[in-house]
Amino acid sequence: MRAFQVTGFDAPPSITDVPQPVPAQGEVLLRIKACGVNFADMLMAKGKYQDTPAPPFTLGMEVCGIVEGHGPGTTQPAIGTRVSVFGGQGGMAEYGVFPADLCRPVPDAMPDDIAAGFQVAYGTSHLALTRRARLQAGQTLLVLGAAGGVGLTAVEIGKALGATVIAVARGADKLAVAQAAGADHLIDSDAGDLKAALKALAKQIGGIDVVYDPVGGDAFKAALSSCNPEARVIVIGFASGDIPQIPANILLVKNIDVIGFYWGNYLKFAPDALTDSLAELMEMFTQGRLKPHISDTLPLDRAAEGLELIASRKSTGKVVITP
Structure with missing residues (x-):
């Protein structure tokens, strides 16, 4: 079968012919229908992600596929079941093996490409905003980064939770995508002084209670200066490439919480939190309350292009690979 593999961190990933994997005990074999691309895939290809496996390995953290085989002693999900799964790797291929207990049946109304890119982005925003940030209606x-893979879901979920949402993104086209997802106020991060723009808007609407930050760098610093007392700043990632140093004096004076969030780690210490969150998100989708946005769907031969779309920030919402 074909797989988009990292064979070493000194060379770019490439399409490779590899044996079809065989599921071990507790695993299922999936015929992969679609794979969501994440910022972490780009980092993993360079050996810079916290959970990077040793080469060679196949990129692709989350997939939608059809169960075609079981490992020894494994009977569920049943053969032919369409499932989504966060496996951490192995998704950008024609087939893959994944833990059976992580596979979740996909609603009939959810297409393959949406199911493949749903868990990480929506799961990150939902659990971060509800469990960690304690975002309340009003x-x-x-x-x-409001038009990116996780940022756009934060706009949508924040609005669904009853919040007033400020979206910061680069350029009018990306801001239009964020507005369509429910943003109430729009700020172009390329249009000038972001710190001044945030302060002016915060003064107008009564300040900022929660900051969702997958960007880092100067954007983090600008947001911090506009927070209300007892605001919560959720650190999701550092797409800017700049990990900010946090000025503890501002936290002290304004009683601000800066809170870290890594969705994948909940599989290790609180898997039930992920299960409950994803069940709620699936129900929201079924009810028509969530409208996932995919900007690019590419075949496996163009997987490298998918990574570049993420790296260059040219995509909006999700990028999906379809083997």
Whole structure:
């Protein structure tokens, strides 16, 4: 079968012919229908992600596929079941093996490409905003990188939770995508002084209660300066490439919480939190309350292009690979 593999961190990933994998005990074999691309895939290809396996390995953290085989002693999900799964790797291929207990049946109304890119982005935003940020209806949520893979879901979920949402993104086209997802206020991060723009808007609407930050760098610093007392700043990632140093004096004076969030780690210490969150998100989708946005769907031969779309920030919402 074909797989998009990292064979070493000194060379770019490439399409490779490899044996079809065989499921071990507790695993299922999936015929992969679609694979969501994440910022972490790009980092993993360079050996810079916290959970990077040793080469060679196949990229692709989350997939939708059809169960075609079981490992020894494994009977569920049944053969022919369409499932989504966060496996951490192995998704950008024609087949893959994944833990059976992580596979979740996909609603009939959810297409393969949406199911493949749903868990990480929506799961990250939902659990971060509800469990960690404690976002309440009537509060104001600032989303940085608001047209990106996770940022756009934060806009949508924040609005669904009853918050007033401020979207910060680069350029009119990306802001239009964020507005369509429910953003109430729009700020172009390329249009000038972001810190001044945030302060002016915060003064107008009564400040910012929660900041959702997958960007880091100067955007983090600008957001921090506009927070209300007892605001919560959720650190999701550092797409800017700049990990900010946090000025503890501002946290002290304004009683601000800066809170880290890594969705994948909940599989290790609180898997029930992920299960409950994803069940709620699936129900929201079924009810028509969530409208996932995919900007690019590419065949496996163009998987490298998918990574570049993420790296260059040219995509909006999700990028999906379809083997």
